[in-house]
Amino acid sequence: MPGYSDAREAHLRRLRRIEGQIRGLQRMVDDDVYCIDVLTQVSAATRALQSFALELLSEHMAGCVVDAARNDPEEGAAKVKEAADAIARLVKS
Amino acid sequence: MPGYSDAREAHLRRLRRIEGQIRGLQRMVDDDVYCIDVLTQVSAATRALQSFALELLSEHMAGCVVDAARNDPEEGAAKVKEAADAIARLVKS
Amino acid sequence: MPGYSDAREAHLRRLRRIEGQIRGLQRMVDDDVYCIDVLTQVSAATRALQSFALELLSEHMAGCVVDAARNDPEEGAAKVKEAADAIARLVKS
Amino acid sequence: MPGYSDAREAHLRRLRRIEGQIRGLQRMVDDDVYCIDVLTQVSAATRALQSFALELLSEHMAGCVVDAARNDPEEGAAKVKEAADAIARLVKS
Structure with missing residues (x-):
């Protein structure tokens, strides 16, 4: 079982909220909402995705x-390397 | 009309794809997919959101x-300040 | 003259402070300071660099x-494209 | 001894290079170099700082x-929490 399974429901709620934010962006673009207001919502959705990733x-x-x-030390080292690579992707995205 | 209206359809397609990525994350969490694979998809969705924001x-x-x-110079200066603040939010998210 | 020349002295002071932060990191590494404390200072120096970039x-x-x-509209469009590319580099760094 | 002590010399070389990049930025600002070129160097210095942080x-x-x-499990959990907080600061800087 992955480390997040205890918190699965909380994660799913979070992701559904982010899905709602993305649909909200679609409505804004559909309604010709002012660019800056759309960008403000994009920053909010990006931060929500980041928080989900950091929690996970x-x-x-x-x-x-x-x-x-x-x-097992070797297994531990491999998991650390894998996590460090995932962190690098997060930092650079 | 906002600056993006000519590209509205392309933006909506992009946002629908991002919505699909977020639903994909929900399925991964539902299926107990390995954490690192979920995080890889989060980075992909974050980059897609960023590209949408930069285009807009x-x-x-x-x-x-x-x-x-x-x-009008004053109006121009106000728009620049507004855009600079939006850029700061993007850079810090 | 570049747009920042009026604020040159303030920018130079800022950059000298950041230079000091980087030398501070060298001293921390030299003194075997705990990794997390070094990382905290790296985040501070990164934010200072970001603020300088956003101001510029x-x-x-x-x-x-x-x-x-x-x-001239064409010249304006070229400058906007150039600035948008610089913003993309900032957002992705 | 911190985890990075084996790689101390490599880290110090890296930090000295970053220090050189910051001094280079000062020269650019002193010489009224075009803003976009200065921003390009800021992105390079930011990425170098990020790489140092990810390695550490x-x-x-x-x-x-x-x-x-x-x-000790408890000690391990505390170290994980501490590292997760440092990662959050990195991701958000």
């Missing part, structure tokens, strides 16, 4: 990475 | 900001 | 871009 | 966090 990452580190480290 | 911003600058600058 | 960008838009737009 | 974070996770996780 934290649970992954506390679960999968720590468990692997406790079981 | 560019059209706004080429349209609303330039038109205001040509009409 | 705002002055550029208010100066060079608006002037070009008022002189 | 990876070493910290492979060293301090994994060691704590192997010694």
